[in-house]
Amino acid sequence: MNLLRAWATGIPAYLWSGWGAVASLMMLLALWDWGSQLYGDLVLPSPLATFDTLAGLLAEGGAWQELAVTARRALAGFALSLAVGSVLGLLAGLSMTASMMSRPIVTVLVGMPPIAWLVLALLWFGAGDATPVFTVFIACFPIIFVGALQGTRTLDDQLKDVARAYRLPARMTLTDVYLPHVLSYLFPAWIAALGMSWKIVVMAELLSTPDGVGAALAVSRAHLDTAASMAWIAAVVGLLLAVEYLVLEPVKREVESWREVQ
Amino acid sequence: MMLELSQLSHRFALTEVLAGINLTLPAGESVALVGPSGCGKTTMLNLIAGLDRPSEGRIENRYAATAYVFQQPRLLPWKTALDNIALGLKARRVGRQEWEARAAALGRRLGLTGADLDKFPHALSGGMQSRVALARALALEPDLLLLDEPFSALDVGLKAELYALLLAEVMARGTSVLMITHDLMEAVRLSDRILMMAPAPGRIVGEFRLERAQAERDEAWIYHSTAAFMRTPEVRAGFGLPPPPHPSPAGGGGQGGGLPPAAASSRGPEKKAEMSCGAH
Numbered sequence: 001m002n003l004l005r006a007w008a009t010g011i012p013a014y015l016w017s018g019w020g021a022v023a024s025l026m027m028l029l030a031l032w033d034w035g036s037q038l039y040g041d042l043v044l045p046s047p048l049a050t051f052d053t054l055a056g057l058l059a060e061g062g063a064w065q066e067l068a069v070t071a072r073r074a075l076a077g078f079a080l081s082l083a084v085g086s087v088l089g090l091l092a093g094l095s096m097t098a099s100m101m102s103r104p105i106v107t108v109l110v111g112m113p114p115i116a117w118l119v120l121a122l123l124w125f126g127a128g129d130a131t132p133v134f135t136v137f138i139a140c141f142p143i144i145f146v147g148a149l150q151g152t153r154t155l156d157d158q159l160k161d162v163a164r165a166y167r168l169p170a171r172m173t174l175t176d177v178y179l180p181h182v183l184s185y186l187f188p189a190w191i192a193a194l195g196m197s198w199k200i201v202v203m204a205e206l207l208s209t210p211d212g213v214g215a216a217l218a219v220s221r222a223h224l225d226t227a228a229s230m231a232w233i234a235a236v237v238g239l240l241l242a243v244e245y246l247v248l249e250p251v252k253r254e255v256e257s258w259r260e261v262q
Numbered sequence: 263m264m265l266e267l268s269q270l271s272h273r274f275a276l277t278e279v280l281a282g283i284n285l286t287l288p289a290g291e292s293v294a295l296v297g298p299s300g301c302g303k304t305t306m307l308n309l310i311a312g313l314d315r316p317s318e319g320r321i322e323n324r325y326a327a328t329a330y331v332f333q334q335p336r337l338l339p340w341k342t343a344l345d346n347i348a349l350g351l352k353a354r355r356v357g358r359q360e361w362e363a364r365a366a367a368l369g370r371r372l373g374l375t376g377a378d379l380d381k382f383p384h385a386l387s388g389g390m391q392s393r394v395a396l397a398r399a400l401a402l403e404p405d406l407l408l409l410d411e412p413f414s415a416l417d418v419g420l421k422a423e424l425y426a427l428l429l430a431e432v433m434a435r436g437t438s439v440l441m442i443t444h445d446l447m448e449a450v451r452l453s454d455r456i457l458m459m460a461p462a463p464g465r466i467v468g469e470f471r472l473e474r475a476q477a478e479r480d481e482a483w484i485y486h487s488t489a490a491f492m493r494t495p496e497v498r499a500g501f502g503l504p505p506p507p508h509p510s511p512a513g514g515g516g517q518g519g520g521l522p523p524a525a526a527s528s529r530g531p532e533k534k535a536e537m538s539c540g541a542h
Contacts, residue, residue, distance in 0.1 A: 258340040
């Protein structure tokens with residue numbers, strides 16, 4: 001509850017601090033517009049044309065649905081890997097043997113290209129929700145797992161001794177000693193995984209499903225409709241930025257307010 | 263209530279760090295452990311606090327509440343000073359209102375302001391962090407207090423102030439204290455009994471009782487006793503000092519009261535000059 005209130009009251013000041021980010025995004029738009037003037041609308045539609053098309057797509061109503069489908073899949077896969085990866089990583093970190101055993105496996109998982117998982121998922125699950133959700137899950141899992149593992153392994157032994165000398169019950173040791181430290185490793189991992197989940201879900205949809213933003217991108221590509229392709233890309237990136245900067249970042253700031261450097 | 267160690271030995275892999283330690287600490291007594299670095303003093307405290315199991319021997323701790331003040335403050339960086347003080351109380355499932363009140367009252371008694379109590383440890387000075395660490399231990403209202411040179415990183419004035427605060431609490435509650443210190447004068451000032459330890463393997467080689475009540479110990483007496491303590495063969499051998507150059511001048515040093523024997527003892531010829539200065 002406290003967290004929610006802090007989040008809500010912190011938003012205006014936080015947004016105000018975002019002018020620097022806005023300025024740099026504007027530079028990017030200017031560059032984009034310059035490229036479009038250089039190469040023409042067919043190769044690179046101007047930002048204005050892109051956002052026009054996006055507004056049109058959204059006004060028609062169908063776009064919201066596609067975005068919702070994509071968001072559902074991305075967030076489902078992300079939530080799954082967040083839950084499984086955080087818990088397993090924490091548990092593995094508590095035991096020296098488990099963390100040594102899991103390292104090589106995680107390295108293999110990280111090294112495996114997502115497209116390979118996608119092919120396997122297509123064979124296993126066919127063209128349904130399960131394929132993109134699984135691909136997102138398996139691509140995000142190792143990132144989060146490693147974050148939780150490292151967070152647990154790096155907790156200061158001296159603080160563990162404090163927990164024992166002051167007879168902290170197991171639950172309190174977890175919530176008051178382990179979790180705050182592990183969270184500082186987990187949050188960056190979560191944010192990286194979230195970005196990953198949006199990229200993977202669009203790729204998976206492009207190849208495997210009849211609906212969602214990825215499928216819409218496949219259609220617009222088939223029609224050589226560059227403006228619509230750019231519009232979909234802008235929509236996905238916009239959603240990702242919104243989730244990351246409006247939800248995860250402020251929560252992170254609040255949770256880590258004890259840190260010296262923000 | 264008492265603490266009893268019998269034939270306590272401890273090994274880290276093949277290194278024997280403690281061997282054949284026997285110690286009884288009855289209620290209300292203060293015992294100081296002195297000895298060179300690496301002679302197993304901290305290991306002994308860790309064993310008593312239950313942070314490690316002894317390889318051999320028995321530890322019987324019949325005190326109801328034991329609190330440990332570590333060498334470094336070791337505060338949880340993500341908790342405010344107040345929450346850190348209340349750590350042990352929360353572990354005992356004391357209600358929120360009660361732990362807040364008790365931790366705040368204790369913090370104020372140890373010289374922390376309301377604003378300090380709301381700060382995170384990184385925003386507090388070293389002295390303030392030590393106060394919080396001490397308050398965290400005292401919040402448990404311990405019968406046995408284990409102190410591992412908790413104030414060694416602080417300046418002389420702060421150290422004296424914190425020891426005074428500590429003594430007031432200990433006296434008021436009749437707490438037993440087992441303290442490690444490198445400062446012999448501190449040991450003489452604060453303890454009823456001094457145990458001299460020697461390394462490889464860590465063992466107790468000497469025991470010295472200080473009969474005078476703590477309230478009656480004036481500076482002159484402390485200097486005098488420390489000087490006498492420094493001259494005992496156990497202490498000289500334990501710290502690897504050469505045998506005492508002058509076996510007898512116990513009376514002269516004590517009267518002036520201004521001569522720190524620790525400074526004088528290592529310099530043979532000059533010592534005489536300073537001593538005679540003090541006597542004038």
